[in-house]
Amino acid sequence: MNKKSPSYILLFMAAICIVCGTGVAIVNYATQGLLKKNAALHRNRVLCHAFQLKVDGTSAEAYQQAVEANLQASLIQDGSSQRQMYRQITPGHPSIGFEFSGMGFWDRITGILVLTPNLQDVLNIQFLEQKETPGLGARIEEPWFTDQFKGLKIDWDAPEGKFIVVGADSNPDALNRVDAITGATQTSMALMQFMNAELARIRNLDLDEQKTKENGEQE
Amino acid sequence: MADSYSKILKDGLLSQNPIYRQVLGICSALAVTNLLTNTLFMCFGVTFAAALTNFTVSLLRNHIPKRIRMIVQVIIIATYVMMIDILIKAVAPDIHRFIGPYVGLIITNCIIMGRAEAFASQNKPIPSLMDGLACGLGYSSVLIAIAVIREIMGFGTLMGFALPARDLWWHQWTIMVMPPGAFFMLAIITWFARAKLVKEEDA
Numbered sequence: 158m159n160k161k162s163p164s165y166i167l168l169f170m171a172a173i174c175i176v177c178g179t180g181v182a183i184v185n186y187a188t189q190g191l192l193k194k195n196a197a198l199h200r201n202r203v204l205c206h207a208f209q210l211k212v213d214g215t216s217a218e219a220y221q222q223a224v225e226a227n228l229q230a231s232l233i234q235d236g237s238s239q240r241q242m243y244r245q246i247t248p249g250h251p252s253i254g255f256e257f258s259g260m261g262f263w264d265r266i267t268g269i270l271v272l273t274p275n276l277q278d279v280l281n282i283q284f285l286e287q288k289e290t291p292g293l294g295a296r297i298e299e300p301w302f303t304d305q306f307k308g309l310k311i312d313w314d315a316p317e318g319k320f321i322v323v324g325a326d327s328n329p330d331a332l333n334r335v336d337a338i339t340g341a342t343q344t345s346m347a348l349m350q351f352m353n354a355e356l357a358r359i360r361n362l363d364l365d366e367q368k369t370k371e372n373g374e375q376e
Numbered sequence: 377m378a379d380s381y382s383k384i385l386k387d388g389l390l391s392q393n394p395i396y397r398q399v400l401g402i403c404s405a406l407a408v409t410n411l412l413t414n415t416l417f418m419c420f421g422v423t424f425a426a427a428l429t430n431f432t433v434s435l436l437r438n439h440i441p442k443r444i445r446m447i448v449q450v451i452i453i454a455t456y457v458m459m460i461d462i463l464i465k466a467v468a469p470d471i472h473r474f475i476g477p478y479v480g481l482i483i484t485n486c487i488i489m490g491r492a493e494a495f496a497s498q499n500k501p502i503p504s505l506m507d508g509l510a511c512g513l514g515y516s517s518v519l520i521a522i523a524v525i526r527e528i529m530g531f532g533t534l535m536g537f538a539l540p541a542r543d544l545w546w547h548q549w550t551i552m553v554m555p556p557g558a559f560f561m562l563a564i565i566t567w568f569a570r571a572k573l574v575k576e577e578d579a
Contacts, residue, residue, distance in 0.1 A: 160441045169441060173448055177455035184459045188466035195469040263477065288477050290407075293554065295474055340554045 197221070200285065204228060207254060207269040207283040208245050228254075233362055240362070243269070252280050255359055259351020262343040264288035266297070266351070272311075276360065279309040279321070294344030305335035311356060320356045323349035381506050388510020390573055395518040396566040400486040405519055406558040407478050412535050414475045415523035417464055421479050423512025425456040426488045430496040430508030437497050449492045450483070457482045487511055518569075522561045526552045 158165045194217060201220035205212050212223045227247045232239040241256035251274050258267040268284040282303050289295045296302060310332040311320050323345045324337030337345035394400045401422070408418045432452050433440075440448050461479045465472040472479070482488070491511050496504040527534055530552035532542040539546065551557050 160439075161443070166441050166444055169439070170444065170447070173451055177451055180455055181458045181462075184462050188462055191466040192462075195466065199469060286473070288473075339550055 203269060203283045203285050204243065204254075207271050207281050208243070208250075208252060209281060210247075235358060235362060240358075255355070256285070257352065257355040257359075259347070259355060261287060261289050261347045262294050262341075263290070266348065270352075270355070270359075272359075277311060277313075279306045279311065282306040289344045290341065294338065294341040296338050296341065297344060297348060302335075302338060309333060309335065313360065317357055318350065318353045320353050321349070323352070380503065384503060384506045385510045385513075388507065388512075388514040389517060390514070390569075392511075393514040393518065393569065394487040394490075394511050395515055395562075396569040398487075398490070400490055401515055402562070404478055404481065404485065405515075405522065405562060406555055408475055409519055409523040409558055409561070410526050410530055410553045411474070412520070412523045412527050413471060415519050417468065417471050418475055418478060418482075419512070419516035419519055421457070421460045421464070421482050422485060422487065422515055423509060424460055425453060425482050425485075426491060426512040426515075427505050427508035428456050429453050429488050429492050430504040431501050433492045433496040434499060434501040434504035440497075445497065446489075446493070449489060453488050453492070454483045487515055518562075518565060521565055522558065525561055526557055530557060 158168075198217045198220060201217070201224045204210070204224050205220055208228060210223045210227050212219050227245055227250075228243045229246050230241065230243050233242045234240075243254040245252040245254070252271050253274050253276075254269050254271040256267065257270050258265060260266070264287070266284060266287040266289070268282060268287075270282050271280040272278065273280060284298050284303075287295060287297060289297065309321060312331075312333040313320060315333065320333065322331060322334040324342070326334045328334070388394075392398060395402070395405055404418060404422070408414050429449070429452050433449055436448070457480065460482070461472075461476070464479060465476070488508075491508055495507045499507070524534065528539065529549045532539050532546050532548050549557070552561075
């Protein structure tokens, strides 16, 4: 067949697309189990860190057991969508965690925000997914940054968008303020913006009704 | 034949090094070199993609219609890069979370497309494989050198391990973690390599 003819070109393109597509599909299929395991391990690990759960070992099973023994997961109605919520059921450690999400500098950032049951204080924050610049914005996952949120007071009386402050503020000693990341101002600002938006939504959730439902399910 | 292979290797590593001679693949050299572990995975990705793309393009060189050769090369590169992306995600998910966006960008890495077009489309499969490997290793050698210096100076660590008693003798240079740090290091390494490693007649 003439290599310049349109039919040869079309056939060649179709063949190469089929072969290449099949190759990618095979690799994807072969690693599917591993990818699912990794995703589950990552989520459980983040939950354990966020709620500061005691984990016996570092295996996937150990993290899974810690989550199952200490957390009660549920979905709560948030406007037209649903939000993932976790209640810590370990005696003496009342806390409530919410999955949050928002646009960072490059892509969507998701994480777990753990609050006291009265929603007045932040107990911890951990990130599930982020694609910020390695070494800069990606440092939001580092302990020195997330540790700043432990014990942070949420200023519900502040204007919307200032419940918590990331970076410079007129009062540097404010109890609702954490330091931004040097060299990652855009990520820090984006984080502050969507965290405040998420806090505003969390404040409007009907947590009492959710608790009643959960108790009913348990009975 | 052995001579020609060693010349291909030498060209890729030194006299035709993709970074400091051909000034290709600079974007990723700047983006992923602030941590050595991330750099190693990126180097593996580029080397793997360059070698196998060259091999495949060379195997198909007599069958690929000239008018669509670039599209075919991109499809082949994209296939290998997607495979690498999936493999890194499966094997090293924590690393993938950091360098995932850049792994996808290997598809647009000029080194791979450049070698496929300039070498693989005109040579036999094994020398083409060697050429891709050599270019990948040449790229890796420069990236690793930059990453070692940037991580030590920027974080006071190497592959995540803190240098001994670093707080006593080293104050971290934030600029080395940031993009300007990569520009400075790239310029210094390019100058050093061109001045000391490569004789002009080799090029």
